[in-house]
Amino acid sequence: MAAAFAILTQHVASEIALVDVAEDRLKGEMMDLQHGLSFLRNVRVNASTDYAITAGSRICVITAGARQLEGESRLNLVQRNVDILKHIVPKLVHHSPDTILLVVSNPGKFLTVDILTFVAWKLSGLPKNRVIGSGTNLDSSRFRFLMSERMHIAPSSCHGWIIGEHGDTSVPVWSGVNIAGVKLSDLNPKIGCADDPENFAALHKEVVESAYNIIKYKGYTSWAIGTSVSVLCNAILSNQHSCYAVSTLINGHHGIDKDVFLSLPCVLGENGVNFIVRQNLSDSEKNQLKKSADTMDKVQEGIKW
Numbered sequence: 120m121a122a123a124f125a126i127l128t129q130h131v132a133s134e135i136a137l138v139d140v141a142e143d144r145l146k147g148e149m150m151d152l153q154h155g156l157s158f159l160r161n162v163r164v165n166a167s168t169d170y171a172i173t174a175g176s177r178i179c180v181i182t183a184g185a186r187q188l189e190g191e192s193r194l195n196l197v198q199r200n201v202d203i204l205k206h207i208v209p210k211l212v213h214h215s216p217d218t219i220l221l222v223v224s225n226p227g228k229f230l231t232v233d234i235l236t237f238v239a240w241k242l243s244g245l246p247k248n249r250v251i252g253s254g255t256n257l258d259s260s261r262f263r264f265l266m267s268e269r270m271h272i273a274p275s276s277c278h279g280w281i282i283g284e285h286g287d288t289s290v291p292v293w294s295g296v297n298i299a300g301v302k303l304s305d306l307n308p309k310i311g312c313a314d315d316p317e318n319f320a321a322l323h324k325e326v327v328e329s330a331y332n333i334i335k336y337k338g339y340t341s342w343a344i345g346t347s348v349s350v351l352c353n354a355i356l357s358n359q360h361s362c363y364a365v366s367t368l369i370n371g372h373h374g375i376d377k378d379v380f381l382s383l384p385c386v387l388g389e390n391g392v393n394f395i396v397r398q399n400l401s402d403s404e405k406n407q408l409k410k411s412a413d414t415m416d417k418v419q420e421g422i423k424w
């Protein structure tokens with residue numbers, strides 16, 4: 120709903136169709152959005168449990184998911200989420216064969232949207248450029264906010280990229296952190312290292328802990344991911360060719376030879392991922408990506424299709 124609200128208020132789409140299995144909640148959310156339309160640009164807001172209302176969608180954002188049950192194994196939880204996507208993805212693609220899928224759902228604590236993006240790609244039969252995970256665009260935004268607090272400069276003027284797996288094993292690219300092109304690594308060559316006198320690694324640690332802390336305080340995270348989704352949809356729908364850290368098929372990049380989805384800087388346009396920007400990563404950063412790729416590949420091997 121936060122994504123829908125951001126899309127509505129930032130004038131990203133002329134039509135939004137909401138689908139859920141919870142019929143009453145869906146109706147309530149639809150009416151609540153519709154009642155604010157007189158203050159906004161006119162947008163058609165529809166909702167139904169029937170996927171026919173999504174017909175002709177240019178983007179389908181997937182946020183449905185099952186939560187981890189007490190004592191449930193990681194693989195079982197992934198499998199339950201795969202089974203949910205088996206119901207959703209073919210119907211979306213049936214009604215919108217030219218769509219772009221943007222996956223946001225995580226299959227539980229310590230498992231990320233990246234695995235479900237791979238699952239959506241497999242189930243959809245769509246080309247790899249048309250299946251995207253929300254990935255580390257959110258992590259990068261959290262990092263830029265925390266950097267802005269430390270530097271007293273607006274988040275939009277603080278530049279830094281978090282890549283790889285969304286969440287715990289994400290990779291901060293310290294060599295690229297800059298303000299107005301001034302690289303912080305030129306001023307502080309130890310940036311991000313264990314012996315960094317300014318302890319910039321604490322910023323990344325805080326990024327990783329963000330979701331856990333917000334969930335502890337309010338039960339879920341919503342506004343930042345909603346804004347991130349809206350910005351990604353805008354880049355695609357208005358063919359902006361702007362660059363964001365999103366989850367994409369990275370086989371062939373940075374020495375990875377497996378079909379896994381991880382975030383790298385991607386140029387987004389009307390066809391989804393136009394291309395991946397090749398960052399100059401250190402060996403340690405490449406190794407971290409490879410480790411995530413191996414872990415994900417193992418989880419993916421256990422999936423029953």
Ligand SMILES: NC(=O)C1=CN([C@@H]2O[C@H](COP(=O)(O)OP(=O)(O)OC[C@H]3O[C@@H](n4cnc5c(N)ncnc54)[C@H](O)[C@@H]3O)[C@@H](O)[C@H]2O)C=CC1
Binds near residue numbers: 183226232254257285
């Ligand atoms: N990738 C990211 O950065 C983030 C991902 N998330 C993920 O987004 C997902 C949604 O989060 P919330 O909205 O807070 O959860 P929620 O539990 O409030 O909403 C999930 C919705 O999915 C619906 N649903 C369940 N099975 C369905 C099915 N088969 N078909 C259609 N709808 C179905 C439920 O009825 C419910 O309305 C979660 O997986 C969460 O982990 C949330 C925030 C950030």
Ligand SMILES: CC(=O)C(=O)O
Binds near residue numbers: 257286330344
């Ligand atoms: C829930 C989640 O993945 C996040 O807020 O980062």
